Amino acid sequence: MPELPEVEVVRLGLVDHAVGRTVTAVTVHDVRSLRRHVAGPADFVARVTGVEIVGAARRGKYLWLQTADGDAVLCHLGMSGQFLISHPDAPTARHQRVTLDLSDGMQLRFADQRIFGGMSFSESGAELPPQIAHIARDPLDPQFDALEFDRRIRRRRTGVKRALLDQTLISGVGNIYADEALWRSKLHYARNTRHLTRREVSTLVGHVVDVMGQALAQGGTSFDALYVNVNGNSGYFDRSLQAYGREGRPCDRCGGPIRRDAFMNRSSFWCPVCQPRPRASKF
Numbered sequence: 001m002p003e004l005p006e007v008e009v010v011r012l013g014l015v016d017h018a019v020g021r022t023v024t025a026v027t028v029h030d031v032r033s034l035r036r037h038v039a040g041p042a043d044f045v046a047r048v049t050g051v052e053i054v055g056a057a058r059r060g061k062y063l064w065l066q067t068a069d070g071d072a073v074l075c076h077l078g079m080s081g082q083f084l085i086s087h088p089d090a091p092t093a094r095h096q097r098v099t100l101d102l103s104d105g106m107q108l109r110f111a112d113q114r115i116f117g118g119m120s121f122s123e124s125g126a127e128l129p130p131q132i133a134h135i136a137r138d139p140l141d142p143q144f145d146a147l148e149f150d151r152r153i154r155r156r157r158t159g160v161k162r163a164l165l166d167q168t169l170i171s172g173v174g175n176i177y178a179d180e181a182l183w184r185s186k187l188h189y190a191r192n193t194r195h196l197t198r199r200e201v202s203t204l205v206g207h208v209v210d211v212m213g214q215a216l217a218q219g220g221t222s223f224d225a226l227y228v229n230v231n232g233n234s235g236y237f238d239r240s241l242q243a244y245g246r247e248g249r250p251c252d253r254c255g256g257p258i259r260r261d262a263f264m265n266r267s268s269f270w271c272p273v274c275q276p277r278p279r280a281s282k283f
Contacts, residue, residue, distance in 0.1 A: 002077045004138055004172030005215035007061050010083055014056035017085040018065060018108055022052045025101040033097035033112055036074075036131075037120035047121045048073055048100065059128065060135045060171025072125035074132070075110070078117025084109045138172035139209050140216075150201045153193050160196065160204070161189035161268060173208060176244045177215065179269045181207040183243035188275045189261075189268045195278075214240065243269045 002010070026045040028034060037044045051073070055066035063083075064072040075081070084093055086107050098110040098119055110119060122129035137144045149170055153163050163169055164178040173181075182189055184207040187200065196204075218240065242252050246269060247260040256273040 002061065002081070003174035003177055003212075004061065004140065005177070005212050007058055007063060007077060007172070008140070008216055009219055010077070011056050011058045011063055013085070014063070014065065014083060014108075017106065018053050018102065019056055020053065021102040021104050021106075023048055023050065023100050024103055025049060027099040027101075028097075029099065030097040030115070032115050033110065033118045034120065036076075036118045039121075044119070044121055047071075055126070057126075059132055060138050060167055061174070062129075062132050062135065064122065064125065064129055066126040070124055070126045072122040072129050073119060074122045074125065074129045075119045076117050078112060078114065080113040081117030082111045084111060135167050136169055136171045139170060139205055140172070140212060146202070146205055149205065150198055153201060154196055154198075156193040158193055159190040160187055160193050161263065163193050164208070165264070170208075172212070175266050175268075176241070177208065177212050179244040180211045180241060183269075183271060183275065184211065186274050188277050189263065189270060191278050243271070245269065 026048050028041045028045060031041045034041045034044050051071065052068040053065050054068050057064050057066055057072075062074065062076050064074045066072055075083075080095075082093075086093065086109055088101070088105070088107050093109050093111045095111045095113040096109050097112050097115070100108040100110075102108060110117075112118075120131070122131060125131070139146075139149075152169060153160075156163055156169075161178050161182060164173045164181070165175070179189070181204060185200070185204045187196075187204060243258060246258040248257050250256065251258055251271040251274060254271065254273045256271055258269055259272055261268045261270070
């Protein structure tokens, strides 16, 4: 699933290629990608056709196009969603679900293989769509409150990785960057948040910021064609990963083998030497 760095790369691409244009036509190829727009696809087409795009914003893993009328076209990429800038004569993208024709003669295409993502129209949502008001700020947001995060996370009684993945507590962090930040912090994913010190929380947030900033600088992490930027290019941060996806390979810090555990229908990658398992790890 695209995480914060990947979504931010897409947002920056939308700033370059969609902002300042007007949507001249909307084509819906698969209504399932508009299931979050409860008024239906015809209403979505009517509302989006003719809007002037004046900005592209993000909260965690959500993106939205800001319109001159103060509304928003809200999107979540889900597991495999992509925005692609294409010429109308270019071959149809695989799994293309929605097409926005732009006033500069180009098309903004939303493709989504697994259809876990989708688009919707948010009236008066340019500043922050009310549909995602419950999503917390992410650590790259200038208004992220580190002291409030410290207070909230240490009041929880849960594993630290579960807390990092809770988008109402801190947004944008997914499986990849949680594992990387925990490895850098020498914290086991099941460490009880009640037992974290202020210094440990501060160190962890610092590593979250660092690893996501480094990933952003390299265009994000791409393991396959499901994540590309708006020009169809992959990111390269997978070459810098030190924990995630490295089962059985030597830890870059101590040389011991990286281990993989099943975790929340996903996987957690960690070093048993550098990140010792806590005595009580059931939550």
